[in-house]
Amino acid sequence: MVDDALISGIEISYVYPDGTLGFDTLSVKIRRGERVALIGPNGCGKSTLMMVLAGLLKPKTGKVLIEGEEISKNIDTVRRRMGFVFQDPDIFLFNPSVEDELRYSLDQLDIDDDRASELLDQYSRIFELEKIMSKPPFRLSGGEKKRVELASVLIYSPEILFLDEPTANVDGKTRRKILEILNSYPGTLIFSTHELDVAEKIADRVLLMSVEKRIILDGGVDLLRERSLLEEVGVI
Numbered sequence: 001m002v003d004d005a006l007i008s009g010i011e012i013s014y015v016y017p018d019g020t021l022g023f024d025t026l027s028v029k030i031r032r033g034e035r036v037a038l039i040g041p042n043g044c045g046k047s048t049l050m051m052v053l054a055g056l057l058k059p060k061t062g063k064v065l066i067e068g069e070e071i072s073k074n075i076d077t078v079r080r081r082m083g084f085v086f087q088d089p090d091i092f093l094f095n096p097s098v099e100d101e102l103r104y105s106l107d108q109l110d111i112d113d114d115r116a117s118e119l120l121d122q123y124s125r126i127f128e129l130e131k132i133m134s135k136p137p138f139r140l141s142g143g144e145k146k147r148v149e150l151a152s153v154l155i156y157s158p159e160i161l162f163l164d165e166p167t168a169n170v171d172g173k174t175r176r177k178i179l180e181i182l183n184s185y186p187g188t189l190i191f192s193t194h195e196l197d198v199a200e201k202i203a204d205r206v207l208l209m210s211v212e213k214r215i216i217l218d219g220g221v222d223l224l225r226e227r228s229l230l231e232e233v234g235v236i
């Protein structure tokens with residue numbers, strides 16, 4: 001049988017340097033074009049699992065494959081195909097101005113100047129960044145930082161997109177915009193959220209993690225209607 005997995009985590013687990021278990025041994029397959037929501041209580045390992053699947057953290061056990069090949073062996077090629085929106089924008093934002101932040105990813109991908117200017121205009125407009133383009137990202141509000149982070153990842157349309165709580169900390173208008181963009185996003189999406197309506201609107205598959213730091217359920221969005229189960233796990 002042909003393996004249709006885009007990303008596979010096989011018997012993976014992660015332990016932080018201080019000895020904290022990030023998540024316990026699990027296997028998971030993400031297929032091309034899937035839109036996967038990771039849900040679960042605080043500290044259950046959603047962020048850690050996404051970072052391991054994206055090749056940003058090396059698993060303690062097991063391995064991560066992308067199209068059947070070990071991700072660590074092809075990390076440079078993989079980086080160009082992937083985007084990662086971190087839960088905490090401060091981890092990500094390091095350029096001296098918002099404009100540089102947006103240009104940075106385009107420079108990495110050798111996108112020509114005319115096209116880069118076009119994209120810069122387009123995405124600064126979409127995320128309403130025009131008035132803050134010359135500001136240093138660390139002098140922005142939490143929601144503004146998130147918008148800059150999202151814009152600087154979405155601007156290069158990665159084929160595989162990891163989003164760690166994309167709608168946390170943003171106002172209603174921005175939230176609607178993000179939902180609209182993600183809804184029409186053609187690539188593979190893996191995102192975490194505490195907002196079940198966001199999961200319901202965007203996802204076609206739901207992975208539920210528990211305080212034991214494992215995936216305990218893997219199914220369709222109808223899983224989000226299992227109120228008593230979600231309450232028991234601590235999601236609602």
Ligand SMILES: Nc1ncnc2c1ncn2[C@@H]1O[C@H](COP(=O)(O)OP(=O)(O)OP(=O)(O)O)[C@@H](O)[C@H]1O
Pocket residue numbers: 016017018020021022023040041042043044045046047048049087
């Ligand atoms: N840098 C770190 N060093 C040590 N332990 C960490 C670190 N980051 C996370 N952890 C621990 O790893 C576990 C998983 O954390 P993770 O951030 O992946 O959870 P999460 O499901 O994303 O939670 P949240 O809903 O709060 O974002 C938790 O026990 C957490 O305390």
Ligand SMILES: [Mg+2]
Pocket residue numbers: 046047048087164192
């Ligand atoms: Mg998290």
